[in-house]
Amino acid sequence: MRRINIGYYIREGFHGAGSHGFMTFASIGIMASCLVIMGSFVLLAINLERNLDALMAENEFLAYVDETYSDEEGQALEAQINAIDNVAQCRYISREEAKENFVGELDNDSLYADLPASVLRGRFSIQVKDISQLADTIAQTREIEGIADVSAALDVANGFITLRNVTVIIALIMVVVLVVVSFFIISNAIKLATSGREGEIAIMKMVGATNAFVRWPFVVEGILLGVGSAVLATLVQWGIYELLAKAVNVYSHVKLVYIIPFQEMLRTLVITFGGIGLTVGILGSLITINKFLKV
């Protein structure tokens, strides 16, 4: 490409986008809408994943120490438990603390006030790193001499894993479907924007324009549409996300749901939107324009 033509192609690209005002507006609107729909699913999936991770991170099980062990002997097992790979954190709960917790859970019922702490076992509250390996970790804990029993809500843990996997799969399917749908919608929009210019292209070809010369201004126009859509989609997505985050935070008094700050995901989102916008814009214009180059 000769240097003198680069400026011309860019100018023509802008001229094309400007002179087809409504089609440009429609193309950017459609493309931005698809990006926002797609982005919404991705952001939802990321938030769910993060919340599930947080929930799973809080998942813990109890390992009961043999009743013949004193508190000191029981606490000495902590090093062995921590040596298990998947153990994130381990805390010893003495018989006395266990009794207080037990009475506390019963609303400090006076009936149990005189319950001797010795009837309860010392125990470890153990948090795991990877919930999917919970069963293995429990088995390894059981093998430690001095651990009499283990209590874990394996069903709940497995439920978390299933929920996360299903969410990720649905999000991935939605992203793939919407990328394909977006491509066709955008490609159609660009077709509409260029179809009125068949005459112009035919004239270019008849005065001796090479295919590259005809193509470049349309590619520039495609890039403009793609970038414009990505910028618009990012702004709209930001606005919607902030509104929803505010609403969730207002109504969720106990903070059951954690909303990731938008800024934390902004860079990834801009790169994703920009990449998709540019790819679809360039491919859309190239595929469309090739139809008109056979004069």
Add this chain to the structure above:
Amino acid sequence: MIQFTNVRKVYDSNLTEALHGVSFVIEDGEFVFLVGPSGSGKSTIMKLITAEERITSGGIIVGEYDLGSLPKRKVPYLRRKLGIVFQDFRLIDNRTVRGNLEFAMRVVDATNQQIVQRIPKVLDLVGLSAKEDCYPSELSGGEQQRVAIARALVNNPETIIADEPTGNLDPERSYEIMCILEKINQLGTTVLVVTHERDLVNCFNKRVISIDSGLITSDMENGLYDYETY
């Protein structure tokens, strides 16, 4: 030079044989009318010269290009040697007169300096210097055709090919257009005009090639468009 040697053209779409072995030579600097009734093969000849269509057999040479073996990628360079004028002008509506000419020059990688120097000269030649900033919709039919001629001329082609250039114009404007084409020819450019306008052809006393049913029926220097035949 444009040289047709025993050219046959059969359209693939309907197997119609549009040309049955057409031969003629147009030398550099000539002014030639190509005449004939509708469906005689005039448009096919135009399309073959501009490489819009390919020959079925025979040979065509346009300047340095042998169109029988011309690769597709060379077609734009062939067209840069030709200036083409259409009956329906084919101007770009959202560009000014100057914009339409500049557009044609950009296609051939002209520099800004070349554009600035060339456009006023060409507009002066077709008598449209004062209309440089007008849009096609602001011009009369005759003026629009003059812009089309200016666009064909702006890249200094070896040959101007005009396909029914006066078909949409009244007799006065038609005569004007033909005078401009004659003036261009006098400056050294080969001109080939395809037309139906008998009176116009007979006014100019130029070479006339007549074609009917895909065959050349006459080729006369200082010829006439035969009233009896058509």
